Amino acid sequence: MDTQQNTALTRALAEVPGPLPTSGVIHIAIPHTDRFTIVGNHLAQHPDLSCTAVGIAVRIQSLPQGIEIGIKALAARCREGEKRIAAALRELEAFGYLQRVRDRLPSGRFITRTVFCNQPTALLRPRRPAAPQHPAAPAQVPTSAPTPTEVPTPAPAQAPTPPPGPDMYAPPPVPPPPLFAAHPAPIFVPLVPPPTAPKPPPAPLPRPDEPTPEPDRAATALLSDLRRHAPQLTLSETDIRHLVPGVAAWLERAAHPDAIRRTLTTDLPHPLRHPAKLLKHRLTALLPPPLPGAHDLTAPARPRITVTPFQTCDDCDRAFRSPTPGHCRDCREHREHREHRSEATRTAA
Template identity: 35%
Template sequence: MAVTKTIAAPRPVPGVRRSATHSGVIHVRAYQPSHYTIIGNHLAQHRALSLTAIGLAVHILSLPQGAPVDIRSLADRFPEGRDRIAFALRELEAHGYLERVRERVDGGRFVTRTYAHNAPALTRRRVETDEVRNEPVVPVAIVASVTPVAPVALAAPVAAVEAVGGGAAGDSGPEEVPPPSEVPAQGPSSSEHRDKAFALLAGLRRIDDRFTLSRKDVESLLPAVVGWFDNGASRAAVIHAVTADVPVLLKSPAGFLAHRLREGLPPPLPTPPPYEDLPGAPSSASASAPPPPWLDLWTDCEGGCTRVFRESVPDKCCRECRARRAAASPEPPVRTV
């Protein structure tokens, strides 16, 4: 009779706490006194980033200050190719975890510095809070006495402050009306330009997260962008003018954009002269009259070939076709007298 042997139950791994979960990952965490990097779940569990981008961000955040993070250095460190690493860097830059800025150094040279943000949302919120806290408060009397340089962004707020100041001082004089030359023309394309300007300002945050403007800022900057469009500027020209060479520490995005739009406003395009006044343009009399016959020097051969010859003869045949026709025709009979 065979003897039955009992099988002992599997022994638990020593040092690992038992878990009530039946499947999935079970974390085994050990205390690390040093050599560790804190990574937020917003990065480790990001829904829009690829696995390569998340791993590359963790590696960059673990590097010391001044370590090279260019594509060539990362391609030498990891088995992924340069194209895959470049795509992952663009992903991190689009979501705010990386920021590459050109800065001027001693000697007039420009270098590209890479800023790695471990929590871009918290950094952006802290910068916005500091901007609001450090924003200077201008007294009402000073604002009422200042005349704006251009009736672009501060036209409506200044008018409201002047009305409040006039009521407090008891001045009931007539309101100042700007001269007709300063009043923007409301042509048929004003609404179209206004829609284009609103879409441009609202979409600047797609290019740079620092240009995330409120609706009030967009409404105040609309006349400036409409002025660019009225002067003949294209959408690409406006975007390049306001987003090129942006400083690293941008305290007031709306003020920065207003300054760029005001100082870089191009002049309106001159009206082109009529076609008759352009150099080299034929006059109406000469254009209507047929060209002289001696100017038509190039003609097509009508003798059966496709040659173009520079002659003007009645039969419109080239020299070879005339010779061939003369050889094929019989000679006229000689009449004897």
């Protein structure tokens, strides 16, 4: 059996065109006749996709339409676990190979369709519609000469040619240019930026407003003690000196050391490759605000409303509002009218 295999391999190597390389892989390309899937090198040699993601993409591309490709469905077909499959699907979605499209059915119900595209970059390029294919004219079958017993069919009478008129020698009408349909919109456009897009600079590590030696010593002790609570957070002296201002900023904002320790050691990823980068991210992104002052916690004083008291009119005993006692508005107007008439009478006399 080994001899047959060696002989077949030797014969296949002899059929490889060109000289065989002295090192590296040698490809024996046997054409497929059934059960094959075409995979582009942009996927097979993708520089930013993991081998797991490439393998999952090839597995999905080989499946027929309508097959479930969720995490549990792929875990039942593959040897990888659900975590690795979920990470691979996230990679494929980030680079546009996998997309989830929300669609509305005629009944009004919304569903989510899972779309896999073998060339996501080709969807962004404008595409022309395929040229219509005209059916070929049927070939004319030559007829044999009529036999003596056959009667030839007379040719149909042609319409008489009209006399030449003014439009007889006009140039033939120019056919209108073919109408090209507008470029169809792509099925979907990846919502994530391409891997070559510039990334925003990371936020700087927070620093205390008034650096003092006491918070720095407490921050150094807290960072050095983290390895007792989480061995994967064993930091070097350089990392500790770099992270001390961030912890000092937390202490300046009255954060308790136990609260800082829980924030830095809870829910650590496995495996943790860069502990200093993780601590810097948490110290920057989870920085609490400063504690409010005592005057900020008190409720604002409500404005005092001055209420005008009631008074009793000296003439009619009617109640009216006024800061001082006296007469109501009607009595004042009546008194002013009487004084005006008395003044007019004296003037006339």
